[in-house]
Amino acid sequence: MASTLRVAIIGGGIGGLTLALALRERGLTADVYEQTPQLTEIGAAVALTANATRELERIGLGDRLAAASTTPEELIHRHWRDGARIAAHPVHSGSWYRNRFQAPVHGIRRAQLQVILSSALAAGTLHLGYRLVGLTERPDGLVLGFSAGDTAHADVVVGADGIRSTVRRWVAGDDHEIYSGTSGFRGIVPVDRLPGLPDPQSIQFWTGPGAHLLHYPIGPTGDSVNFLAVVEGPRTWARTDGWVDDVAADEPLRAFHGWHPAATAMIGAVTHAVRWGLFAVRPLPRWHRGRAVLLGDAAHAMLPHQGQGANTTVEDAFTLAALLAQVPDTIELPSAFATYQALRRGRTRRIQRLSWLTNALLHLPDGAAADERNRALARLPQEIAWIHEHDVQATLRRRTERLARSGPAPTT
Numbered sequence: 001m002a003s004t005l006r007v008a009i010i011g012g013g014i015g016g017l018t019l020a021l022a023l024r025e026r027g028l029t030a031d032v033y034e035q036t037p038q039l040t041e042i043g044a045a046v047a048l049t050a051n052a053t054r055e056l057e058r059i060g061l062g063d064r065l066a067a068a069s070t071t072p073e074e075l076i077h078r079h080w081r082d083g084a085r086i087a088a089h090p091v092h093s094g095s096w097y098r099n100r101f102q103a104p105v106h107g108i109r110r111a112q113l114q115v116i117l118s119s120a121l122a123a124g125t126l127h128l129g130y131r132l133v134g135l136t137e138r139p140d141g142l143v144l145g146f147s148a149g150d151t152a153h154a155d156v157v158v159g160a161d162g163i164r165s166t167v168r169r170w171v172a173g174d175d176h177e178i179y180s181g182t183s184g185f186r187g188i189v190p191v192d193r194l195p196g197l198p199d200p201q202s203i204q205f206w207t208g209p210g211a212h213l214l215h216y217p218i219g220p221t222g223d224s225v226n227f228l229a230v231v232e233g234p235r236t237w238a239r240t241d242g243w244v245d246d247v248a249a250d251e252p253l254r255a256f257h258g259w260h261p262a263a264t265a266m267i268g269a270v271t272h273a274v275r276w277g278l279f280a281v282r283p284l285p286r287w288h289r290g291r292a293v294l295l296g297d298a299a300h301a302m303l304p305h306q307g308q309g310a311n312t313t314v315e316d317a318f319t320l321a322a323l324l325a326q327v328p329d330t331i332e333l334p335s336a337f338a339t340y341q342a343l344r345r346g347r348t349r350r351i352q353r354l355s356w357l358t359n360a361l362l363h364l365p366d367g368a369a370a371d372e373r374n375r376a377l378a379r380l381p382q383e384i385a386w387i388h389e390h391d392v393q394a395t396l397r398r399r400t401e402r403l404a405r406s407g408p409a410p411t412t
C-alpha cells in the first residue's frame with residue numbers, strides 16, 4: 001500500500017533538499033522548512049563522490065551536475081615544503097574512478113548544487129524563513145512551532161537541521177557536539193592566479209607538521225580551486241554562537257609559514273580571513289524518538305578529511321525515503337526508523353572515526369612515522385574503496401532479500 005505520510009523536513013541544506021527529492025521519487029510529498037529567508041551556502045564548494053552521485057544520477061540529475069562541475073585528474077599527496085609527490089592515483093585519467101565505482105566525482109560550488117537540487121523540487125515544497133523552535137507530540141502527530149509564531153502538523157519530522165540541530169535536542173538531549181581542537185581556512189581561488197601550482201586540475205593534499213592543505217578544481221571548466229587549509233588549534237573554541245570566527249588577515253599565512261610557495265600563494269589569495277572551527281557529533285545512542293528522526297550532520301556530523309559529510313547525508317536521504325515509502329501507517333514508524341538507524345549508524349560511525357584519524361596522519365612531522373604513512377598512501381584507493389562503492393539501492397535490496405530468507409535482522 002502506498003504511504004500517505006505527511007513528512008516535514010527541518011532544514012533546506014544538502015540533506016533536506018535531497019530527502020525531499022528522494023521522497024518525491026517514491027511518491028511521497030514533503031514540506032521543507034528552512035530558517036534562512038534564502039537558500040544560503042555553507043562554505044564554498046563540495047566534492048560529491050560515487051556513493052552519492054550514483055543516487056543523484058539515478059533520479060536524473062547527472063547531466064546538470066556534470067555540466068556544473070569538474071572531475072579531478074588525479075589524487076595527489078605532496079610534501080609541505082618541497083612539494084614532492086608522495087603518492088598519486090588516477091581519478092578522471094583513464095576514467096579510472098567511474099570505471100571502478102560506476103559513478104563520478106564532481107567538484108561543485110555549493111550554491112550551484114543547491115540550485116540544482118531546489119529547482120528539481122515540486123512547487124510549494126520549500127518554505128523559507130521558517131525556523132523551528134519547538135516540537136510537541138500529540139496522538140495524531142507532531143506539532144511544529146516556528147519562530148514567527150506559525151505552526152504546522154506532520155506525521156513524521158525529519159531533523160536535517162545540521163550540526164546544531166534543534167530536532168536532535170528533542171530526540172537525544174543536549175551536548176552532542178564535539179570540537180576537534182583543529183580549525184580551517186577555506187576559499188576559492190582562480191587557477192590563473194596560481195601560476196606556480198603543479199597539477200591544478202587534481203585533488204591534492206599537502207601534508208605537513210601540524211597542518212595540511214586540501215584543494216580540488218571546481219566549476220564547469222575547473223577554472224578555480226576550492227581549498228581547505230587545516231591547522232591544529234585553537235585548543236578550545238571560545239565562541240558559543242557559531243563555528244566561524246573572523247581572524248587577522250595575516251593569520252592563515254602565519255600558520256603556513258615555510259610551506260611551498262604554491263601553497264602559500266593559494267592561502268594568501270583570500271583577503272577576508274575567517275577561521276572555521278571543525279566539529280563533529282558524538283555517536284548518538286538513538287537517531288529517532290517517537291515520530292522524529294535525524295539525518296545528515298544532525299545525526300553524525302564528521303570532520304571533513306574524507307570529504308564525506310555531504311555524501312553520507314545523501315546516502316541517508318535515499319535510505320530513509322525508501323523505508324518511509326514502505327510505511328503504510330504511522331504505527332510502523334518506529335520499526336522503519338530502527339531499520340534506518342541499523343543501516344546507517346555503523347557505516348557513518350566508521351567514516352567519522354576514519355576522518356578523525358586522517359587528520360592526525362596528515363599532520364605528522366617529517367620522520368619515521370610520516371615515512372610509514374607515505375608508504376601506506378600507495379594503497380589508498382584500495383583502503384577507502386568501501387566508502388565510495390557503497391550502493392544505497394543494493395544495500396536496501398540485500399536487506400529485503402535477507403528478510404525474505406530469515407525474518408527481521410537485529411535493529412540495534
Ligand SMILES: Cc1cc2nc3c(=O)[nH]c(=O)nc-3n(C[C@H](O)[C@H](O)[C@H](O)COP(=O)(O)OP(=O)(O)OC[C@H]3O[C@@H](n4cnc5c(N)ncnc54)[C@H](O)[C@@H]3O)c2cc1C
Nearest residue numbers: 011013014015035047132161162296297307308309310311
Ligand atoms: C570545512 C568543511 C568542508 C567540507 N567539505 C566537504 C566535502 O568536500 N564533501 C562532503 O561530502 N562534505 C563536506 N563537508 C561536510 C558537509 O558540509 C556537511 O556534512 C553537509 O553540508 C551536511 O548537510 P546537512 O543538510 O545535514 O546540514 P547543513 O548543510 O548544515 O544544512 C542544515 C540546514 O538546516 C537549516 N536549519 C538549522 N536549524 C534550523 C531550524 N531550527 N529550523 C529550520 N532550519 C534550520 C540551516 O539553515 C541549514 O540550511 C565539509 C564540511 C566542512 C566544515
